[in-house]
Amino acid sequence: MVKFRELNLFFLVVWLGRAVTETPNAEIPPPERIAVIGAGIGGAAAAHFLRQYFGRDVQIDVYESGTVGGRLAKATISGQDHEIGAATIHPLSLHIKEFVQLLGLKERKHPNNLLAVYDGEQFVFEESEWFIINFFKLIWRYGFDFLRVKMWLENYQHKFMRIYQYQAQGYSFTTMEKLLQVLGGDNFVQMTKHSIDEALQEVGISQRFIDEMVGSIIRLTYGEGVNVNAFVGMTSLSETESDLWTVEEGNQLICSGLLYSAKVNLIKGKVTSVDAKERPRRNGEVVTVYEVNYLVGPHTDYGAYDIVIVAAPIQSSDPEIHFRAFSQPIDVPRGRYQQKFVTLVEGRLNASFFSYHGAGPFRPTTIGTTVHSGNFILGASVSAPVTRGTPPARVWKVLSPEPLGEEGLRHLFPSYAAVRQAQWLAHPRYSPDDRVPPFVLHDQLYHLNAIEWAASTLEMMAIAAKNGALLAHHRWFRQLDKIDQDTLQEVKVEL
Incomplete structure (x- = not known):
């Protein structure tokens, strides 16, 4: 029964996954530039979904100071490669399965x-x-x-x-609590x-x-x-099931493959801050533009974006990314x-x-x-x-x-x-006392890794990536009926 349910849901994800958004509001111009901070599984999947929903004309810049793949990595010992990061993938990880099929892995x-x-x-x-x-x-x-x-x-x-x-x-959902x-x-x-x-x-x-x-x-x-x-415990116990698998040649190939297929601009820089800037449009409307500041070696640079998706940890006990010039403090998780x-x-x-x-x-x-x-x-x-x-x-x-x-x-x-x-x-480091932070940090500033404070797996980050891309799309084009709703439409899929 589990495998039959998995098959039905997988075909549903693939069949509807490319046409989930409504026609954008023609009165609202599309975004010109989107930044994704982090090129792990969350950032790579976010770039994939952003390209899918916003089209080919938007510029997508992905920032990564280390190796593409993040906590997906392998090491060579005695002439053969072994996974040293996230090593196994659950048979019900439907987004990861879709990525693997899409990329021919x-x-x-x-x-x-x-x-x-x-x-x-x-x-x-x-x-x-x-x-x-x-x-x-x-x-x-x-x-x-x-x-x-x-x-x-x-x-x-x-x-x-x-x-x-x-x-x-x-x-899409603005918080993990509303999703659950x-x-x-x-x-x-x-x-x-x-x-x-x-x-x-x-x-x-x-x-x-x-x-x-x-x-x-x-x-x-x-x-x-x-x-x-208990949610972390549930995901942990799931790793004991049979039919676990991995990607031949290394799980990190999912990340590099998604970035390539999404035609992103990969910037090898360390992001230090995201600043909110108010700028007027020709029609007189004042909008927020996000300035992403980063280091390349000893040199500093920046880029200005309509939408920013943070796909990296931003815990406040030792922040590497600072949020400046926002009218309200940015809500980030407190913990280690x-x-x-x-x-x-x-x-x-x-x-x-x-x-x-x-x-x-x-x-x-x-x-x-x-x-x-x-x-x-x-x-x-x-x-x-x-x-x-x-x-x-x-x-x-x-x-x-x-x-x-x-x-x-x-x-x-x-x-x-x-x-x-x-x-x-x-x-x-998990505790039932932890507060799971929201996915929305500001008007068009999103944090995928908020989902990790509920539980952390490859598939959870892929789910967060799709949720973040959908949120960005719906909030940009003001399709609020697709956010935090609890009623599914009746969909029939014949297999």
Whole structure:
């Protein structure tokens, strides 16, 4: 049923996705220049949708100080490339699927992993290659909690999938709260305000299952515990499903491909501020123009734009982009991003470190850790290269809150041939007390990464990109009936 629903929604997204906007108001001239700040998945997808909705004549400038792809990146170890950023894509990520088909990229199925959960003293659960054995193992330790969680997860996934129908019909939302309210009512909104621990306890899930299974999965995906909000917990648990995939040759190809197909002007500069400037038109109307100031090496420059979409973090604890000369303060999230270190190691894992003394070979390919195991590592998994060919020696991807260092490597690997390490500010540090900021910062100034304060995934950023492009279009041409509405039109699609 899930795959059939996915197929229907995917065709709906593709079929209607190119004609979701109404005819623009002829009395309102179209924008001349649009800026997108950031060339990660959010910025690249925004450029794609902006070109789709505003047409070929508008100039779209994309600013990026680093590498195109942002937190999508790969590293080479022992002659083969491995993902070190966002590594897997969910089978229900319909926007990402559409991008991949549009760009002629190839999907590569992610290998199924054998999970083992370590509590600091021993493996409390170890997955088998046989489904029936896993079924009885789960019942023996957790009762039917795993089935209850699966049903809970599918219920909320089904509600959230309605976003594709709304976006296919051109609807957009000014805040994440309004978006969630339309999709699932007050219960859905509360998912960003309650912890996953509280949410699962309310439906009768045992603390043992929450701490051991749910907690270890969240540490693997988000580097935190079960105090994260329930919406983050839902997206994290979704990463345990089968049929996960990745893009052959690297997920970052989606970003470079979308920028190329959208025919943008890529500016390799670091944006330092966005200033609001009032300028008169020939008809006497005074309009706001946004001045984007940026650095290229030691030199400063700027560009003036009708619309600006920020597709980069702008948390106020350490702002890199300042907003100046606005009549009202710009509403930005207050918080920090989670630091995460990703270390690729070609070597033999020290099974005895995990108190594993089995008679046979060490079979787990993913190791989750509970909050009681300490903070040395968050988890580890066998990494598959993004290119096809002869598999290299086994490469482990270790996630940790701090650099492993020589001592940490010696603990985990009695011998290793190569090591590569990357550091990320991967996503916000989540708490149910967080306030999810709005998508609209000013009249024609939008912030896509606001969605990250609800949950951060590739598909969430793609959804935010389409929502931001639709918002910009509707607000520019004053099509307000397409904003924050809760009624879908009846659409019939014959397949």
